[in-house]
Amino acid sequence: MVSKNQIKTITGLQQKKYRKQHKLFFAEGIKVVQELLNSNFELHQLFTTQDIFKAVPDSKTEFITEAELKKISALATPNACVAIFVMPEEKTVPDSGLIVALDDVRDPGNLGTIIRLCDWFGISHLVCSEQCVDVYNPKVVQATMGSLTRVNVVYTGLDEYLQKTALPVFGTFMDGENIYSESLPENGIIVMGNEANGISQAVENRVGHKIAIPRFGDLQQTESLNVATAAAIILSEFRRDFSGK
Amino acid sequence: MVSKNQIKTITGLQQKKYRKQHKLFFAEGIKVVQELLNSNFELHQLFTTQDIFKAVPDSKTEFITEAELKKISALATPNACVAIFVMPEEKTVPDSGLIVALDDVRDPGNLGTIIRLCDWFGISHLVCSEQCVDVYNPKVVQATMGSLTRVNVVYTGLDEYLQKTALPVFGTFMDGENIYSESLPENGIIVMGNEANGISQAVENRVGHKIAIPRFGDLQQTESLNVATAAAIILSEFRRDFSGK
Numbered sequence: 206m207v208s209k210n211q212i213k214t215i216t217g218l219q220q221k222k223y224r225k226q227h228k229l230f231f232a233e234g235i236k237v238v239q240e241l242l243n244s245n246f247e248l249h250q251l252f253t254t255q256d257i258f259k260a261v262p263d264s265k266t267e268f269i270t271e272a273e274l275k276k277i278s279a280l281a282t283p284n285a286c287v288a289i290f291v292m293p294e295e296k297t298v299p300d301s302g303l304i305v306a307l308d309d310v311r312d313p314g315n316l317g318t319i320i321r322l323c324d325w326f327g328i329s330h331l332v333c334s335e336q337c338v339d340v341y342n343p344k345v346v347q348a349t350m351g352s353l354t355r356v357n358v359v360y361t362g363l364d365e366y367l368q369k370t371a372l373p374v375f376g377t378f379m380d381g382e383n384i385y386s387e388s389l390p391e392n393g394i395i396v397m398g399n400e401a402n403g404i405s406q407a408v409e410n411r412v413g414h415k416i417a418i419p420r421f422g423d424l425q426q427t428e429s430l431n432v433a434t435a436a437a438i439i440l441s442e443f444r445r446d447f448s449g450k
Numbered sequence: 451m452v453s454k455n456q457i458k459t460i461t462g463l464q465q466k467k468y469r470k471q472h473k474l475f476f477a478e479g480i481k482v483v484q485e486l487l488n489s490n491f492e493l494h495q496l497f498t499t500q501d502i503f504k505a506v507p508d509s510k511t512e513f514i515t516e517a518e519l520k521k522i523s524a525l526a527t528p529n530a531c532v533a534i535f536v537m538p539e540e541k542t543v544p545d546s547g548l549i550v551a552l553d554d555v556r557d558p559g560n561l562g563t564i565i566r567l568c569d570w571f572g573i574s575h576l577v578c579s580e581q582c583v584d585v586y587n588p589k590v591v592q593a594t595m596g597s598l599t600r601v602n603v604v605y606t607g608l609d610e611y612l613q614k615t616a617l618p619v620f621g622t623f624m625d626g627e628n629i630y631s632e633s634l635p636e637n638g639i640i641v642m643g644n645e646a647n648g649i650s651q652a653v654e655n656r657v658g659h660k661i662a663i664p665r666f667g668d669l670q671q672t673e674s675l676n677v678a679t680a681a682a683i684i685l686s687e688f689r690r691d692f693s694g695k
Contacts, residue, residue: 327667385690422572434682441683445630
C-alpha cells in the first residue's frame with residue numbers, strides 16, 4: 206500500500222531539487238535495483254509487486270499492486286519495483302590513475318553510457334562540471350545498468366579542478382593529434398565535451414594534449430561522433446596498450 | 451496548409467506497414483532534412499514553417515503553421531519542418547571491403563548510432579537481419595543525423611548471407627580472442643548481436659573469428675557494453691592500423 210504522501214515524495218524525486226533536499230534518489234526495475242541492493246548503497250525503502258528481494262528487511266519492504274507501481278514509476282512500462290536509496294557522499298578523487306571528466310554533458314543516456322564505459326574500463330572516478338546532467342536523474346540511473354555502484358561521480362568546477370591537477374589532461378578536438386599514433390599514458394584525465402558545443406574555451410585552456418579520432422572514407426561529411434561513442438573509442442585507446450597487465 | 455488526408459498519410463508513415471506500402475518515409479528537423487535534400491534521396495513533399503529551403507521547388511513545398519507542424523510531427527518539440535522522401539532501392543552489397551552486419555538489433559537509437567559510426571569509419575554497407583528495427587523508423591532517421599544518406603542499409607536473411615560470403619566473418623563473444631592482440635584485416639564482415647541475447651546460434655555458426663573486448667579493473671562485474679559502444683570500439687580497432695593510408 207502506498208499512501209498519497211509517499212506517491213508525492215517518490216515522484217518528487219524525479220526532480221533534482223527534491224533529490225538534493227531529501228538526499229534520496231530512486232531506481233527502477235529488477236536488474237538495476239538488485240545491483241544497487243548488492244552494493245554499498247543504503248536502501249531507504251523498497252516498493253515491489255513481487256516477493257523476490259529476500260535480503261531486504263520487512264521494515265523496508267512495501268508490497269504494492271501493479272496500479273500503485275504505475276503511479277510511482279517514471280517508466281512507460283514499469284518493471285516490478287521502485288526503490289528509494291540514500292545518495293552516497295561523493296568520494297575524494299585521487300590525483301592518480303585514469304580519470305574521465307565531462308564538460309557539460311547534458312543527455313541522461315550519454316552520461317549513463319559513459320558511466321558504464323568507465324566501469325568496463327576500470328575507471329573508478331568520473332568528474333562532472335556543475336552543468337552536467339545530474340547522475341541521480343532517473344534516466345541516468347536506468348542507463349547505468351548498475352555501473353553507478355562502481356564509479357564515483359563527483360560534481361565540481363571543471364576549470365578549477367583541471368588547474369590543480371598534476372596529471373596530464375587530454376581532450377578531443379577536430380585539429381588534435383591522431384589518437385592512433387599517439388603514445389597514451391596509463392594515468393591522466395580525459396575530458397569529453399558537451400553534445401552540441403564540445404569542450405568550452407575555459408576548459409580547452411587547461412587541455413595540454415589535444416587528440417582526435419580520425420575519420421575514414423572519401424566523403425568525410427560526418428560532422429561528429431556522439432559523445433558516448435567517442436568516449437568508447439578513446440577509453441579503448443587509452444587501455445588497449447595495458448590490456449596484457 | 452495541411453489537409454486531413456495529408457495528416458493521415460504523414461502520421462501513417464510512422465508505421466512500417468504504411469512506409470512499405472507507399473515506399474515513402476519521413477524526416478524532421480532542419481539539419482536532418484537538409485542533409486537528405488543534399489543527397490541523392492528523392493524528395494516527395496516538404497512541409498515547413500520557415501522559408502529556408504531555397505533549392506526545393508515550389509511544387510514540392512507546403513508552408514504550414516506551428517500548430518499544423520505539431521499535428522504531423524513525431525517529436526515532442528518539432529523543429530521547423532517535416533519532409534517526406536522516397537525510400538531508395540537497396541543497393542547490392544559487394545563481397546569486398548569492411549561490412550557491418552546486425553543480428554536483430556532492435557533499438558532505433560542503437561541502429562542510428564551504428565549507421566553514424568559506419569559513416570565515420572568509411573563503411574558503405576550495413577547488412578541487417580530481417581528482425582532488426584526498420585531503418586526508416588522516424589527515430590532511426592533522426593538518430594543517424596544524415597549519415598543515412600551515405601550508408602547503404604540492406605535487409606536480408608543473415609544466416610544465408612553469411613553462408614555465401616567469401617569474406618572472413620568476425621563476431622563478439624565473451625570467450626573470443628582479445629581484440630587488442632588480434633591482427634585484423636582491411637576486408638571482412640563484423641557481426642553485432644541483439645541487445646539482450648547477443649548473436650544468435652544460427653549466426654554464431656557462420657562466425658569464423660570470435661573476438662572480445664577485454665574488461666579492465668578488479669571488480670569485473672559490468673555485464674556487457676551497449677551494442678553501439680561495442681561497435682564503436684570494434685570499428686575503431688579494425689580501422690586504426692589503416693589510419694595512415
